[in-house]
Amino acid sequence: MRHAPGQERSMPTTSSHSGRVAVVTGAAGGFGTAISLELARRGADIIAVDLKAAEDTISAVREIGRKGITLQADLADPEQVEAITADMRAFAGRIDILVNNAGIFPFRNVWELDFAEWKRIQSINLDSQFLMAKAVMGSMRENSWGRIVNLASNSLGLTVPDMVPYMAAKGGVVGFTRALATDLAPYGITVNAVCPTASSTPGGQTFIGDEVLQAVAEMQAIKRVGSATDIVGAVCFLSSDDCAFMTGQTLVADGGLMRV
Template structure:
């Protein structure tokens, strides 16, 4: 990873910060000079510790960010941590397989709330700060599954397809304020969430279909997230970068 301070003085909100992708992104942003607001439903002590070990400040906020009331409750703490937010990484989400014939509406809604509504709610909470400062970077986590023919993924693919649409539309609305919005589509990866929802056999099978034939890890998307949240990506917005070892070609 880069040792340069490409994010020096920036303040980043990372959702799902306790998990594999969120922890890795938070840690590397800190190494590059950013202070971190680690948001997760679960405790993120290890992420805060890693950020502080990198010499940066961090705070963890525990909340269900699919719940508007809980997002409203943590918003003053997000904005008050450093007086502004420069970077938002919308990483929180789940990766469920669901049989369509057994799927009920309540489960469908819950998946959309976690994977899509949470991104809207956190984005709404911080874009005023970005607008006021004339600079911002929003990075949304999508999925390469949209380019695959995988069964039992109707609600998941629907939610992640909506994330890509959200990214594209939001980029148009926020560009006048110096804010870019992009998405990353990872592959099935060996993270705690990936191992829980996907399993080792499927991870190995997917790796065999990729051009780069190894199982993806959180480290494989960190560089993309850092690029999209830096000054280097100032002319990139509304895009989805597929970081999946060459499985899907776009």
């Protein structure tokens, strides 16, 4: 069936992730919820990690018929990540997939930016990805199979003002992804990144606003505002068996914005 340009279509329901255990960070809403639910539809059990309890996400996962738990932690804090590591392993005895989605994207004028805020933005957007990868990659190595998918940003290919700390962190995510892919490849673990665009998630509407979201959409080849479901296909591919020979790569899912 053909779809009109810009028309959204629902993702297929498959069992491509059957029996897998996936950790999704920032899972209480937005991209994190959409990713968690699609992985569950494809057969994965879900560990939803967020600063607040992701109860709605896990309730929806269980309605799909998959197992799930929610864990709370500030993922920029090494001690809190360490505290939930045992709970993640205990859930199903192993971890197969990590989707590093947690992050913040505040606009900050560089003249007013202080070092403490710079560090906090780096810690949430970049350090958390390192800490979570360290928490799960031992389990992946034991099973000679693992998929790590890091959320970066298409802003790296654009000229967006007032985003110095955010773009520095997301640039670090791309570099981290490529380097980690090299070190983990011998153990059957792939590491890739996805760059979404500004989207109509709760966070996007709070920090960016509908007017800017619509302006961004007008610059895209696909002229509609992005949604959380627009990146789940890329994430699901990168976290599947189909991605066994692809690592250290960055996929851009932004309606064609970065083409300009």
